[in-house]
Amino acid sequence: MSNLDSLSTVFEPELIQExxxxxxxxxxxxxxxxxxxxxxxxxxxxxxxxxxKVYKLDDNGNEILLYYLSDNxxxxxxxxxxLEARKSEVKAIxxxxxxxxxxxxxxxxEWLCKFPSWKNYVMRSFNERFIELLKSIESIAFHKxxxxxxxxxxxxxxxxxxxVIKASHSTIAxxxxxxxxxxSRLLKQLENEKKIILYRNEIKLMNGL
Amino acid sequence: MSNLDSLSTVFEPELIQExxxxxxxxxxxxxxxxxxxxxxxxxxxxxxxxxxKVYKLDDNGNEILLYYLSDNxxxxxxxxxxLEARKSEVKAIxxxxxxxxxxxxxxxxEWLCKFPSWKNYVMRSFNERFIELLKSIESIAFHKxxxxxxxxxxxxxxxxxxxVIKASHSTIAxxxxxxxxxxSRLLKQLENEKKIILYRNEIKLMNGL
DNA sequence: CTTAAACTGTAACTTATGTAACACAACTCA
DNA sequence: TGAGTTGTGTTACATAAGTTACAGTTTAAG
Numbered sequence: 093m094s095n096l097d098s099l100s101t102v103f104e105p106e107l108i109q110e111x112x113x114x115x116x117x118x119x120x121x122x123x124x125x126x127x128x129x130x131x132x133x134x135x136x137x138x139x140x141x142x143x144x145k146v147y148k149l150d151d152n153g154n155e156i157l158l159y160y161l162s163d164n165x166x167x168x169x170x171x172x173x174x175l176e177a178r179k180s181e182v183k184a185i186x187x188x189x190x191x192x193x194x195x196x197x198x199x200x201x202e203w204l205c206k207f208p209s210w211k212n213y214v215m216r217s218f219n220e221r222f223i224e225l226l227k228s229i230e231s232i233a234f235h236k237x238x239x240x241x242x243x244x245x246x247x248x249x250x251x252x253x254x255x256v257i258k259a260s261h262s263t264i265a266x267x268x269x270x271x272x273x274x275x276s277r278l279l280k281q282l283e284n285e286k287k288i289i290l291y292r293n294e295i296k297l298m299n300g301l
Numbered sequence: 302m303s304n305l306d307s308l309s310t311v312f313e314p315e316l317i318q319e320x321x322x323x324x325x326x327x328x329x330x331x332x333x334x335x336x337x338x339x340x341x342x343x344x345x346x347x348x349x350x351x352x353x354k355v356y357k358l359d360d361n362g363n364e365i366l367l368y369y370l371s372d373n374x375x376x377x378x379x380x381x382x383x384l385e386a387r388k389s390e391v392k393a394i395x396x397x398x399x400x401x402x403x404x405x406x407x408x409x410x411e412w413l414c415k416f417p418s419w420k421n422y423v424m425r426s427f428n429e430r431f432i433e434l435l436k437s438i439e440s441i442a443f444h445k446x447x448x449x450x451x452x453x454x455x456x457x458x459x460x461x462x463x464x465v466i467k468a469s470h471s472t473i474a475x476x477x478x479x480x481x482x483x484x485s486r487l488l489k490q491l492e493n494e495k496k497i498i499l500y501r502n503e504i505k506l507m508n509g510l
Numbered sequence: 511c512t513t514a515a516a517c518t519g520t521a522a523c524t525t526a527t528g529t530a531a532c533a534c535a536a537c538t539c540a
Numbered sequence: 541t542g543a544g545t546t547g548t549g550t551t552a553c554a555t556a557a558g559t560t561a562c563a564g565t566t567t568a569a570g
Contacts, residue, residue: 150439158438172428175421181435205414212384218427219381225434226390229367230359232441233478236556260517269442274557276518292517292566445526469547480528485548501536501547 095140095191102164107207116194120186127184133173135194138166142190143251145267147183156232157267158182159224160251168218174200187251238278240268242301245288249297257295304349304400311373316416325403329395336393342382344403347375351399352460354476356392365441365478367391368433369460377427383409396460447487449477451510454497458506466504 095117096108103111116135120126120142127133129149137144144161161167161184169182174197203210231240244264248257261279262272279295282288289296304326305317312320325344329335329351336342338358346353353370370376370393378391383406412419440449453473457466470488471481488504491497498505 148435148438150443152443154443156438156442158435168427169431172424172431175424176428178428181432201420204420211410211413215381215384218377219385219387221431222378222381222434223390225431225438226357226367228438229357229365229434229441232438233365234359234361234363238556262517271558272518273520273559276520277557280519290518447526471547481548482529482550483527485550486527489549499548 096193098140098164099138099193102213103209104207107203107210110199110203111193111195114196114199116196118192118194120190120192122186122188124186124190125183126186126190126192127170127180127182129181129183130179132177133170133180134177134197136166136170136174136197136200137184138193138195139163140191140193143187144190144192145185145187147185148181149183154269155183155266156228156269158228159221160187160247162251165220166213166217168214168221171200171214171217237268237270237274238281241275241278242282242287244268245295245297246301255297257297258293259295260293305402307349307373308347308402311422312418313416316412316419319408319412320402320404323405323408325405327401327403329399329401331395331397333395333399334392335395335399335401336379336389336391338390338392339388341386342379342389343386343406345375345379345383345406345409346393346401346403348372349400349402352396353399353401354394354396356394357390358392363478364392364475365437366476367437368430369396369456371460374429375422375426377423377430380409380423380426446477446479446483447490450484450487451491451496453477454504454506455510464506466506467502468504469502 096112099108099111117140118137126137126144139161141163144167146158146161146167147155148158149155167182167184170180172178173180177197200214204214205211231243235243241264244267245257248259249255261275265272265275268275279288279290282301283290285300287298287301289298305321308317308320326349327346335346335353348370350372353376355367355370355376356364357367358364376391376393379389381387382389386406409423413423414420440452444452450473453476454466457468458464470484474481474484477484488497488499491510492499494509496507496510498507
């Protein structure tokens with residue numbers, strides 16, 4: 093399982109060995125639904141390649157993007173759901189082609205005491221997710237949409253490594269929980285300020301952004 | 302340490318014994334600052350009596366209320382901060398008189414493998430905090446201020462057990478991260494709808510709310 | 511090629527929220 | 541008692557964001 097090489101910086105060899113035998117590699121294509129609201133979670137996923145988008149739904153059917161998971165990251169909400177066999181509060185979608193390692197729930201507990209690196213990893217994951225959620229709250233509560241939009245574009249740039257963002261205005265609107273018209277308006281404004289250039293399904297970020 | 306009685310429903314006797322010897326009881330008065338931004342966290346607190354308000358600060362000095370901690374609850378962010386000796390991202394204030402048990406950071410790890418009830422408690426705490434944060438996000442992202450205000454009042458009612466909320470308009474405004482005028486306006490509206498009655502520093506919730 | 515669907519631009523309008531200013535009442539404390 | 545502080549009510553206005561509507565363009569599908 094050479095795919096697990098990237099984990100060797102995080103975990104000790106014996107744990108990686110165990111992961112290889114008890115974990116399952118799963119592959120998803122861009123846009124695939126990895127996890128949905130209300131489903132029971134029996135595995136904890138570790139993202140090996142690609143990027144996963146994690147969403148939250150509210151009672152009225154509104155969705156908002158919570159955060160992204162990428163290399164060697166993992167969703168701690170999955171973890172705690174697993175342990176208590178609870179249903180998922182979130183939805184996960186493959187942003188691009190994704191490879192992930194699914195750890196069966198019974199191992200989570202076992203490894204916690206057996207492998208210090210696992211315990212540290214789990215705790216660090218919890219913390220990272222907390223910080224991401226706090227960032228979300230900060231962003232939504234204190235920043236206006238134009239700032240949030242810029243932050244969103246930059247984050248996309250960081251994750252994809254490209255200055256050309258491939259997305260329609262309406263998908264962006266969905267992820268920021270607003271309407272298409274508003275996004276179009278703000279994007280046009282950014283274009284007028286020479287910070288971006290708009291194409292169909294593509295946004296090119298300029299240096300000034 | 303009879304104060305720890307309430308924990309007996311959660312933890313096994315041996316663990317409570319250990320808590321009694323290695324933990325420290327701390328007392329705070331209404332309004333006291335329990336934890337501040339940027340401070341190092343060396344203890345993990347378990348709330349025995351009273352209610353603790355947990356806030357988040359952003360770069361521009363804005364604050365927002367994240368959630369409340371009450372009986373037997375604990376702040377998982379403190380936990381993960383402890384383990385990595387990181388600085389606090391949040392501020393905690395005593396909503397009323399508070400008694401809490403502070404667990405030294407070196408025990409957290411030790412107990413994790415030693416006491417299953419401790420591990421379960423920690424995991425459940427993580428999960429509860431996640432859910433609270435998700436609720437915050439949902440509230441801020443999808444609900445208008447009037448709905449959030451009503452939810453806020455009801456939460457206060459639930460925590461205090463009283464239909465009379467003691468708070469000034471400006472403290473409410475602070476906790477919902479808005480301005481006093483806006484809160485006064487909305488409260489007056491609720492009063493006109495006969496859902497509440499306003500007094501100085503007091504709001505009486507009616508049944509219709 | 512034709513038709514439908516998806517994407518984008520833009521205008522006109524509504525509403526929620528933020529802000530500034532001021533009056534007055536109620537407390538508090540010297 | 542009187543001065544200062546804090547809390548509340550209210551007006552008037554500015555702005556961000558949501559909504560509806562529609563036109564034009566590009567892409568996809570048959």
